[in-house]
Amino acid sequence: MLARHHDPIVAIATAPGRGAVGIVRVSGKGLAALVQALCGRTLKPREATYLPFRDAQGQAIDQGLALYFPGPHSYTGEDVLELQAHGGPVVLQLLLARCLEAGAATDPATGQPCLPGLRVAQPGEFTERAFLNDKIDLAQAEAIADLIDASTEAAARSASRSLTGAFSAEIHTLRDALIHLRMLVEATLDFPEEEIDFLRKADAHGQLSNLQQTLASVMQRARQGALLREGIKVVIAGQPNAGKSSLLNALAGAELAIVTPIAGTTRDKVQQTIQIEGVPLHIIDTAGLRDSEDEVERIGIARAWDEIAGADAVLFLHDLSRQDAMEYIAAEAEIASALAQKLPQTIPVIDVWNKLDRAPAAAAIAAEGAGQAETRRGVWLSARTGEGLDGLRRILLEVAGWQSAPEGLYIARARHIEALRAVSAHLQEAADQLQAQGPALDLLAEELRLAQNALSAITGEFSSDDLLGVIFSSFCIGK
Incomplete structure (x- = not known):
């Protein structure tokens, strides 16, 4: 986790422009002092409180609802404070500035800043925190952006299914079956004289064939989901x-x-x-x-x-x-x-x-x-x-390439399709090794390992910081 991921963050969480309600959101560890400074009182967890939002001189900026979500039971997994005010751009900017000012101000009880290091969030950083704190996986995080950007009702419904974990569940089912097969193959490496009979009795070929069939079904649904998105x-x-x-x-x-x-x-x-x-x-x-x-x-x-x-x-x-x-x-x-x-x-x-x-x-x-x-x-x-x-x-x-939408279609992205193709290629290489006379089981095990890595990249269990940067930079600020 990068150093910036430990900083408390704040941003306007509603769309630019005027609206009936606007939200300023803060996320970080230990927000109690900031809550006291902004609201003039403590807040009951997950309970909306109507009160004035005051500036440093005690003058009311606005009146609205304050909600406090102690971590880990929050969107980001950290402490989260939401200030729901009237949705005028000037009001929200004043509240944002007040949050930054209060975070840097000295807490009378400790003599330290109320929330040291509080800064404005980068695009997608709240959702990135949710991913890093295991509140959602990477496919679900992407589904949040897809739900916001959905251009059709079908795309919105499919993104909602992905957000609830439908796509991730399919990937986890594939991964678990793949892990089971990997364990079987790697165990045989310790018994070279009996490895072929061992794999035959365990029906390794049948397990691999079932994996490929399940993968083909997932790929077909993912292509349809990608079509709905793109x-x-x-x-x-x-x-x-x-x-x-x-x-x-x-x-x-x-x-x-x-x-x-x-x-x-x-x-x-x-x-x-x-x-x-x-x-x-x-x-x-x-x-x-x-x-x-x-x-x-x-x-x-x-x-x-x-x-x-x-x-x-x-x-x-x-x-x-x-x-x-x-x-x-x-x-x-x-x-x-x-x-x-x-x-x-x-x-x-x-x-x-x-x-x-x-x-x-x-x-x-x-x-x-x-x-x-x-x-x-x-x-x-x-x-x-x-x-x-x-x-x-x-x-x-x-x-x-559209077919009648199968029941429970989920949204998918081009990177998901590419990852599934890589899985398919590695599984085919593994099948070729398994069917060969005198198969090289170390190569078979390696292909299965690479297939698992490609699957894990979809949900973010195996991913690079560069990939995360690309994905979350496409989000809006405040989400």
């Missing part, structure tokens, strides 16, 4: 006036982008996050792709290609009303060629044939392809009337 980035691309902005508006259900018959209306990206079955999709409308003499439009087109390059999926929008125009067909071929060159094959391109309401007979022409690859998905729709939008939504879910 979503995917979908870029709408195509020629000017193909209906890109209209499609964005139709998917979002709001007039977000300006729609006119004038080519080049959209000159910069317009982004909106929508949800389909709880999965967040970050839809980006871009400038029409064409050669242009307008400097501003050229910048917008360059930015469009930048967005396309970073997309998880691209909606290539085609205008059914212009399918017979030779100039339009040639431009389509150029865009298709550029997409093929600039995008990896792993990034799906979905052909969207728009303006079905203006050219209902053109669907058959569009189906012939215009260079469409056999593996490319396609959908025919009208962004103006909404016809065919449900089909596009279904395709987007398929592209995202």
Whole structure:
């Protein structure tokens, strides 16, 4: 534990701006003297007390509720004091300054500062204290931030399940089974002449196979949970006036982008996050792709290609009303060629044939392809009337990799997926060793040890200070 982890900390624990209630939170060891200085009295544990909050001269800053949580029965595991006042920014800043002032002031009973070393908390430091004091594990700590940042109801519910320990319980079940198998393998190292029969009788192969099957199930659920958290980035691309902005508006259900018959209306990206079955999709409308003499439009087109390059999926929008125009067909071929060159094959391109309401007979022409690859998905729709939008939504879910949400889905992060992949790789190496003739049991034991370390990194039982710094720095101050 770093030296700063022993410092008492204080911060405003509510969001910036005005509100009905604002909270200033203090955490540290031995807050009794500070409580007396701030509240003018002792407080009963876990009982709200209505009283004035006074400055050093005895003048009331505000009146509100004070709550005292003696450690270890608190959020951080340390003593915690919460001052709940009116949520004006100035009031909360005055209370924060008063806490720092009172902490440095001399306690008449001891002649020492009331709370020496009290400082303003860094982002996420309260939750970091909770982790370091074993109130929560690392996956639960991350779930707190995910719950706050959730962009859909499904993501919020999944983050809540992770916060209660659902994901951690799955990891602990895997870890316990892995530890049991490690003990079995390492015990055989002391009996080299009987090791193979010993492992066979203990069904080490069956235990390892069951571990891999359980891990596969956890990975599948974790991928779905990560999808709920992250979503995917979908870029709408195509020629000017193909209906890109209209499609964005139709998917979002709001007039977000300006729609006119004038080519080049959209000159910069317009982004909106929508949800389909709880999965967040970050839809980006871009400038029409064409050669242009307008400097501003050229910048917008360059930015469009930048967005396309970073997309998880691209909606290539085609205008059914212009399918017979030779100039339009040639431009389509150029865009298709550029997409093929600039995008990896792993990034799906979905052909969207728009303006079905203006050219209902053109669907058959569009189906012939215009260079469409056999593996490319396609959908025919009208962004103006909404016809065919449900089909596009279904395709987007398929592209995202979403399956019907299993019961009790938990939130997960990219680092969790990477850790589970590492576990899977180590278990496969272990299985290969176990199946080989004359297996090297020391190598088998090492692969199992590495698999356990990768699992433990998810819950923070095996982690570095650098990892903790990255995770908690993304939290808000006061949390």
